[in-house]
Amino acid sequence: MTEATAIEQHLIDPEICIRCNTCEAICPVHAITHDARNYVVDAQKCDRCMDCISPCPTGAIDNWRSMPRARAYSVSEQFLWDELPQALSAEQLAEAGLAAEPAPASVVETTSGFSDAALEPVFHGASFGSSVPPWSAAHAYTNLYGPRAAQPFISATVAGNVRVTEVGREYDTHHIVLDFGTMPFPVLEGQSIGIIPPGVDEQGRAHHPRQYSVSSARNGERPGYNNLSLTVKRVLADHQGNPVRGVASNYMCDLQKGDTVQVTGPFGASFLMPNHPRSSIVMICTGTGSAPMRAMTEWRRRLRQSGKFDAGKLLLFFGARTKEDLPYFGPLQNLPKDFIDINFAFSRTPGQPKRYVQDLLRERAPDLAALLADPNAYFFVCGLKSMEEGVVLALRDVAQQAGQSWDTVASALKTQGRLHLETY
Secondary structure (H helix, E strand, O other): OOOOEEEEEEEOOOOOOOOOOHHHHHOOOOOEEEOOOOEEEOOOOOOOOOOOOOOOOOOOOOEEEEEEHHHOOOHHHHHOOOOOOOOOOHHHHHHOOOEEOOOOHHHOOOOOOOOOOOOOOOOOHHHOOOOOOOOOOOOOOOOOEOOOOOOOOEEEEEEEEEEOOOOOOOOOEEEEEEEOOOOOOOOOOOOEEEEEOOOEOOOOOEOOOEEEEEOOOOOOOOOOOOEEEEEEEOOOEOOOOOEOOOHHHHHHHOOOOOOEEEEEEEEOOOOOOOOOOOOEEEEEEEHHHHHHHHHHHHHHHHHHHOOOOOOOOEEEEEEEOOHHHOOOHHHHHOOOOOOOEEEEEEOOOOOOOOOOHHHHHHHOHHHHHHHHOOOOEEEEEEEOOOHHHHHHHHHHHHHHHOOOOHHHHHHHHHHOOOEEEEEO
16 A cells, blocks of 8 residues: 555544534444544544444534545644545545545445445445435424534423333333423424533543433424423443443433433434325334334324324334333333334343344335335334344345335435434
8 A cells, every 4th residue: 555545534524513422432443532622533543334424413423535545634633623624636636646545345335235345244324324304304403502502501401200111120211301491492303412411521521412312292292392302221231231331321310300401402404204294104213212203203193183194104113122121112002003003023022032123124025115115205213223234134125025126225215315324
């Protein structure tokens, strides 16, 4: 590899980064770091795995620059930026005698988004998830409060904190209602907010906001009131099962009615539900990934009650270890069957085979094939990062078994804002 080689350097836009720490927390190779000013990517460590792309609420993480390898922007340089530098033009790269570096064989993508060069397929969720909202989605207000806004945060009062999983179970999940009083804080289904835990970290720095999806409809957890709800799981272990006590989740789950919290946001302008009456919504989730799905379902339910919506279909594919670990299991049973088509998958039910949401998708292949071909059908996926590949592979199989071209379907889902992946 010569100095006259160009690389696609991964950069974070300091102008729109909200310092939520999601990218640094999820990066498997620890290529992302931060100081008091900026979050940055170390070009020497980044392997372009794309794991950090879809969880970013603002899109600040999805920036790339063709750069000479020997002159890639250093971490220390990026710490000083107020904005991204201008990209080098193709002419400038050509004048320098630069050739673009080919992607490593293990991550070469075909048009289907999977590698033909490696023994095991390599999956990149960013190849499939859309960054544009449905055409009929309502306008989303974003970044009203935060480090780049006039006010760094807004205060909200805890109006309720109810556990929504069985006491005594390993999963301790809470439904938390926040009231904003007279201060405006407009949110839509699919958006998220940041919660700032009190205190400082081990380096003595103030905690960064932690991001949570809103689980209530746009007109409030209680209609007509300036409030919203969150679905928060108490974190006592990391994704590898190692003991860890989540700073924000434990703080949130222990809140009492009347407590005050600091809120930033709202965030997100693409993971938004369609509003046109013919639209169908397929919701695929696990655990607290049910939060935006609850919000979308509740808004549709309220529209239906008012007689304003009755055409589009609503399908839910919900996975958990057991029904006792599944948030809102009881209330979901009470929803009318002609309103929402609910499908559960439990992976740890004693005496039963393991079933996951991708298994449910394959079982409902004829129904989903019709929806994949329907330009008025939208797919939303939310939950752990590990579910992305299984879900997309299942959708691919459904399309191909129905005689549809997966490349054509996948392209339409992405460009038309019909498939959204929000995983962590």
